Each structure stands twice: as structure tokens, then as C-alpha cells.
Amino acid sequence: xxxxxxxxxxxxxxxxxxxxxxxxxxxxxxxxxxxxxxxxxxxxxxxxxxxxxxxxxxxxxxxxxxxxxxxxxxxxxxxxxxxxxxxxxxxxxxxxxxxxxxxxxxxxxxxxxxxxxxxxxxxxxxxxxxxxxxxxxxxxxxxxxxxxxxxxxxxxxxxxxxxxxxxxxxxxxxxxxxxxxxxxxxxxxxxxxxxxxxxxxxxxxxxxxxxxxxxxxxxxxxxxxxxxxxxxxxxxxxxxxxxxxxxxxxxxxxxxxxxxxxxxxxxxxxxxxxxxxxxxxxxxxxxxxxxxxxxxxxxxxxxxxxxxxxxxxxxxxxxxxxxxxxxxxxxxxxxxxxxxxxxx
Ligand code: MRU
Numbered sequence: 001x002x003x004x005x006x007x008x009x010x011x012x013x014x015x016x017x018x019x020x021x022x023x024x025x026x027x028x029x030x031x032x033x034x035x036x037x038x039x040x041x042x043x044x045x046x047x048x049x050x051x052x053x054x055x056x057x058x059x060x061x062x063x064x065x066x067x068x069x070x071x072x073x074x075x076x077x078x079x080x081x082x083x084x085x086x087x088x089x090x091x092x093x094x095x096x097x098x099x100x101x102x103x104x105x106x107x108x109x110x111x112x113x114x115x116x117x118x119x120x121x122x123x124x125x126x127x128x129x130x131x132x133x134x135x136x137x138x139x140x141x142x143x144x145x146x147x148x149x150x151x152x153x154x155x156x157x158x159x160x161x162x163x164x165x166x167x168x169x170x171x172x173x174x175x176x177x178x179x180x181x182x183x184x185x186x187x188x189x190x191x192x193x194x195x196x197x198x199x200x201x202x203x204x205x206x207x208x209x210x211x212x213x214x215x216x217x218x219x220x221x222x223x224x225x226x227x228x229x230x231x232x233x234x235x236x237x238x239x240x241x242x243x244x245x246x247x248x249x250x251x252x253x254x255x256x257x258x259x260x261x262x263x264x265x266x267x268x269x270x271x272x273x274x275x276x277x278x279x280x281x282x283x284x285x286x287x288x289x290x291x292x293x294x295x296x297x298x299x300x301x302x303x304x305x306x307x308x309x310x311x312x313x314x315x316x317x318x319x320x321x322x323x324x325x326x327x328x329x330x331x332x333x334x335x336x337x338x339x340x341x342x343x344x
Pocket of ligand 1: 043046047048049092156157158159160163164168169170196234235236237247248249313
């Protein structure tokens with residue numbers, strides 16, 4: 001059911017170019033770290049866990065032609081590659097988590113030959129990718145317990161197979177519920193400006209024969225008011241120690257609406273999306289992107305040339321609006337600040 005969004009193929013990294021979906025299923029072959037950096041920056045690969053995996057693979061590509069003669073030289077080069085990849089996108093902490101894992105891996109193997117260190121780096125990237133598969137399945141099993149027959153659920157952006165190495169976070173819950181033969185209906189919010197909900201989530205769910213209906217972002221409140229939504233499931237890009245959660249812009253509005261209408265609001269994310277060094281959502285860096293993403297739809301201009309544009313790619317949902325957070329360890333309820341400790 002899951003599609004391989006990112007994988008190693010003959011020493012290169014093969015990625016689905018998500019900017020081409022749903023019209024074309026096209027792959028790109030990444031042979032060097034720059035191509036990976038650009039793929040992350042331009043959202044050819046996107047979604048927090050997938051960004052982390054891509055960054056880990058980027059480190060391997062960035063280091064494989066190293067001519068370093070000793071560990072000190074190798075480590076210097078590694079720091080440069082890691083720093084470079086870290087500039088690709090700021091919000092999803094999975095990127096920095098994966099880069100740190102790659103750094104640690106080099107450090108722990110510092111006594112080996114350069115050739116052996118390159119091999120363990122490759123192995124670590126494969127481990128990160130494979131672990132993500134198991135994590136998706138575990139989150140799916142826990143989350144599916146929350147889905148009842150006849151539920152109508154709402155999601156935003158794409159937190160599915162295209163955002164991970166397996167069947168996703170929020171969408172993983174739906175895939176698992178479908179496997180358990182539950183009957184439910186998904187509403188996918190289109191997710192302006194880059195339309196991940198319209199382009200990617202509907203594409204994925206339709207392929208899996210899950211009942212999905214596309215709505216514009218500004219329709220969610222009306223559907224809730226008319227009792228057409230039972231639960232909201234979203235992914236996350238960074239979760240602070242108190243449970244405040246950064247996710248795609250528009251998530252906060254859905255959480256406020258859900259709270260007003262007394263609809264449960266669930267976040268589904270692996271532990272690698274937690275940033276316990278950050279106390280609250282106030283300190284989460286929010287990416288701002290190019291104005292053309294707002295003034296153009298595809299190639300068509302929809303706003304006057306020269307108009308002022310503000311384009312934050314993420315927002316922060318305060319922990320008070322979150323009913324529970326589903327991780328590979330199960331379902332965590334508030335108070336998050338206390339209960340996160342048990343997730344170790
Ligand atoms: O800008 P994007 O498409 O990378 O944003 C992705 C999201 O906001 C997802 O909801 C989040 O990364 C969770 S993906 C499992």
C-alpha cells in the first residue's frame with residue numbers, strides 16, 4: 001500500500017518529485033548532496049520524517065568522495081556538509097535530529113578507517129529509513145484505536161506515505177483503520193499555498209481506496225458547525241516540551257475550530273519530531289517562504305504584481321487545544337509536559 005518516497009538505488013538516492021504530483025509520478029536520482037539540499041528546499045521531498053531521512057542520505061552523498069587522510073580532516077568535512085544540509089529548511093526538527101545522528105555515528109566510529117566510516121554512515125542512513133517504517137506502523141496501530149466505524153475525519157497537508165518511509169503519521173492511522181476493515185470518511189483540507197492536501201493526500205488516499213473528499217481550507221468551520229467532522233488528525237514538524245506543536249500553516253485554525261465545536265484534535269508524530277530542548281512553541285523557528293508561492297497557482301498569477309505578501313509555512317498549535325499525541329510509544333494525553341517523560 002505504501003509507496004517508496006525515498007530509497008537507495010544503486011548508490012544513489014531515488015526520490016519521488018512531489019512537486020509534480022498528482023499529474024506525474026516522476027522520480028529524481030540524487031547523486032550529490034547539492035541535489036538533496038535542493039530537493040528539500042524546493043519541497044520535492046517534504047514532510048518531517050522524509051526530510052530527516054533525505055538529510056541522512058545527503059550526508060552519505062556529501063562524504064562519499066571525501067579524500068580525507070585522517071579522522072580530523074574527515075570530521076571537518078562532515079561538519080561542513082552537516083551545516084550545509086541544516087540550512088535547507090528550519091522548522092521540521094527531524095532534519096536536525098537525523099543530522100545529529102549521523103554526526104554521532106561518525107564520532108562513535110572515529111577509530112575506524114575512513115573507508116569503514118563511510119560504510120557505517122551509509123548503514124546508519126539505511127537504519128534511519130528502516131526504523132521510520134516500523135515507527136509508522138506502530139503509530140498507525142495506536143491511532144487506529146481512535147477511529148470508530150462511520151467516523152468523518154479531517155486532515156491537513158500531507159502526513160502520509162509521501163512524508164515518511166512507510167505509510168505516514170496521521171494518514172498511517174487511516175491506512176491501519178482501513179486494514180482493520182473500519183468504515184470511515186476522510187476530508188482533506190487543500191492546504192494553501194502549496195496544496196499538499198489537494199495534490200498529495202487525495203492522491204495517496206485514492207490510490208489506497210480510502211474514501212476521501214477534498215475541501216478548501218476555509219470550509220472546515222462550516223463542516224464542523226454542521227456536525228460533519230468527528231475527529232481531526234494532523235502530523236507535526238516540531239513538538240515542544242509542553243506539547244505545543246508546529247505543523248503546516250492552517251493547523252492552528254483547525255485546532256481552534258475543533259476546540260470551539262468540541263471535536264477531538266489529535267497529533268500523530270514520531271519521537272524524532274519532539275524537541276524537548278524547547279520549552280514552548282514560542283521558540284520554534286517558523287519558515288517563511290517565497291511570495292510567489294502565494295501570488296501564483298502553478299504558473300498562473302492570482303494577485304497583482306508588487307502586492308505585499310506574508311508566507312509563513314507553519315503555525316503553532318498550543319498544547320491546550322490538543323486532545324492527545326500519538327507516537328510509536330502509544331497515545332499520550334495531557335498534561336504533556338509530565339507525560340512526555342514516560343515516552344523515553
Ligand atoms: O512544508 P511541508 O509539506 O514539508 O509540511 C509538512 C507538514 O506540515 C506535515 O504535516 C508534517 O511534516 C508531518 S508529515 C508526517
